[in-house]
Amino acid sequence: MEYVIEMENITKEFPGIKANDQVDLKLKKGEIHALLGENGAGKSTLMSVLFGLYTPDAGTIKVHGKKVTIRNPNDANNLGIGMVHQHFKLVHNFTVTENIILGHEDTTKGFLRYDNAAAKIKNLSERYKLKVDPSAIIENISVGQQQRVEILKMLYRDAEILIFDEPTASLTPQEIEELMKILRNLAEEGKSIILITHKLTEIQQVADRCTILRKGKYIDTVEVSRTSNEELAEKMVGRKVVFDIEKAPAQPGETVLTVEDLCVRSQHSNTDLVRNVSFKVKRGEILCVAGIEGNGQSELIYGLVGLAPLSKGRILIHGNDLTQASTRDRSLSGISHIPEDRQRHGLVLDFSLEYNLILNSYFDTTYQRRGFLNFSAIRTHAESLIEQYDIRSSHGPLSLARSMSGGNQQKAILGREIDRGSELLVAVQPTRGLDVGAIEFIHKQIIAERDRGKAVLLVSLELDEVMGLSDRILVMYGGELVGEFDPETVTENELGLYMSGARKRGVA
């Protein structure tokens, strides 16, 4: 069998950590090859080596059997290698066409020519079933469509080898469905694909083979059709992983959070994105707000924690009215918040890990005395969280948050927020971008919080998580609550109907 890519013995060392240690990866023509590994296993690093962003310390790369040196992304482009990064690299106020041709423009006498480009893009999008409006402005289209633009960008440059780094992390289930179809189409048309994902079901759905890394080392390459999810997970983590969430029945106590008639106004227009939402969260229960992305869940949480102004309604913790309170006061009154967007709200990327771990408590007398930071207390705190939550990075407490792998950034935030021991834990998409082992761990932590008598408000887009973790489910659609369910009795199908707005009923 002929390989299009052969990476052999790739070693890449960062100061303090071997991100890749003699890793092999062989990609066949026309296959979808999954790359699986824990957070920080070195997947992104390996792909950055292939794409010319990093130079490997050792090892060889062959493309179509010929040894090559890839010094930068331009070299990679010329070899027919394209990459869709987890955070898209599009110009927001340019049109789709402009973004696609950027850097590869056709010109006559210095003037841009769109006609050839437009024809080529039209051709490509029909052939690979990538529907986009070529004249739409990027900031006006959905994340799923932006991703299609990224894919078209690679195809426009005649890429034969396509790398996807966690492409589904920020997509809705529907968009993921679409993407899976697109990937299959691409493979059928003869493109070779490397897919990084933490979701085993996606691997089972589309991938032909799967290479597994653990702590920078190559573990195995397997045929997906002959390997079960459990085997994949075990190879990747090095132990058995429990997929089913085990938890005792909830024993709800007194009410911790009361939300009454909450309305949150949009920042941009005069409409309410959250309308008359009321609910209660009790001690010892996990209440989940489920729904399709963009139905007001984010705004509901922003309103709750004080990041967006309320246009109506009341918020009470243990009967104390916090409606007018600042973000800081709400936090001190017992709200911990794991934010949806870890890089925007959760972390100061240019701070060290230890500085980030005190972001919500730096003013506490543990970490400061008379306005001076207490460095040894900060360090001790960081070391204990790093240990407890298995936060892996190159320089421990001193690692810049920016240099940490996505999953480890998430673990840092989780550790920080759970450790504060607040009465109410608000967790928005807490396991986004985490590997199965870490997800299991985080789920256990959240359940342990509940069993310690804390109230948990969970917002999740993943139905598995919603069904497995919650004690009570609220479905949100179009800014309103459209149903309340018991996870024991409701089916995923039924939830789906409510989430898509096909059905609704009043919520007590």
Add this chain to the structure above:
Amino acid sequence: MRRRIVQGALERVANRPASISAFSSILAIVSGLVVGFVIMLIVNPGDAVPGFLTILFGWLSEGSRSAGDMLYFGVPIVLTGLSVAFAFRTGLFNIGATGQLTMGAFTAVYIGVNWGFLGAFHWIVAVLGGMIAGAVWGSIAGLLKAFRNVHEVVSSIMLNYIAMYMNTMLIIQLIYNRQYARARSPLPSAHIPTWFLRDIFPGSSVNIGIFIAIGLTILLHIILNRTVFGYELKSVGFNRDAAKYAGMNAKRNIVLSMTISGALAGIAGAIMFLVAGRHLEPVNQLMQEGFTGIAIALLGLSAPIGVFLAGIFYGALEQGGYYLQLYDFMPEIIDIIIAVIIYFSAFSLFIQTYVAGYLRRKVGAEVELQQGTELK
């Protein structure tokens, strides 16, 4: 083998973000000097070499006297540099240092001229007055930014002109010396004292402004790196959304940062004019020191100690340039050379990004770019 050594060295540099940044600053200075030298070669090839050496080492030429003057020239620039750098760290671009400096200078001179009854405290009160005036002027831009979302660059540019015309008007109305068409001289009791510096640097104009500059440099270094206040300021500067999430009062921090920044520029203004032989003039010109401070903040990478070194370096060039007239160069050549160096210092951001990118590819080091130097 040799590659490994080079690699090792790169790795070590890459591991220490500060040293990368310092490296790029030095590269900027060297590039600036080279361009300056080329210009001198074109203008006057014969004297270019001795002339160039004079620029570099002129501050040593008359021993302690010229070294003292180097410090004297450097101090205001250190202070305006600190002013700009401090705001940078909170993500604010204080282009209004010149206006704050003007307000500080006028207030200090006004007190210096009129409040002789203060005796031994006269100069202290005058400096404090300048500081407060600068702080008020800076806080206006801060308040507008925090509560009305007016971009600080826009408001401070306008405030610069308001300060400039107000200065002219107030000089003429309140402290005008008609005979010389300039402000009256501050009383000797308002002059910044020289203490023992007069004996160490005989004949030079240096005064204890240098100690004020050193003290403020250390103070700002401590505030930024050791205190809760500095932690907050930097959080707001690096990521305003995360600061909001953490419940920090971004508005308060913005106002405080601009106020402190303005206070530093105000002190610079006071120190510049509370001396014998230098006078405020009603000339409707923006004072250059405020703008030079921007370049010095860049060159010093917005770190107080870096700014101090860069400011004194500037003083050395200015002082060296003074002796350049011994050769057959137009005095303007000094300004050109200094301008070129400053121009290149603005490139240090570019160079820094480039060096960081190169090292990242080479050794994969994650390099901290000083957010402050990011001029948008």
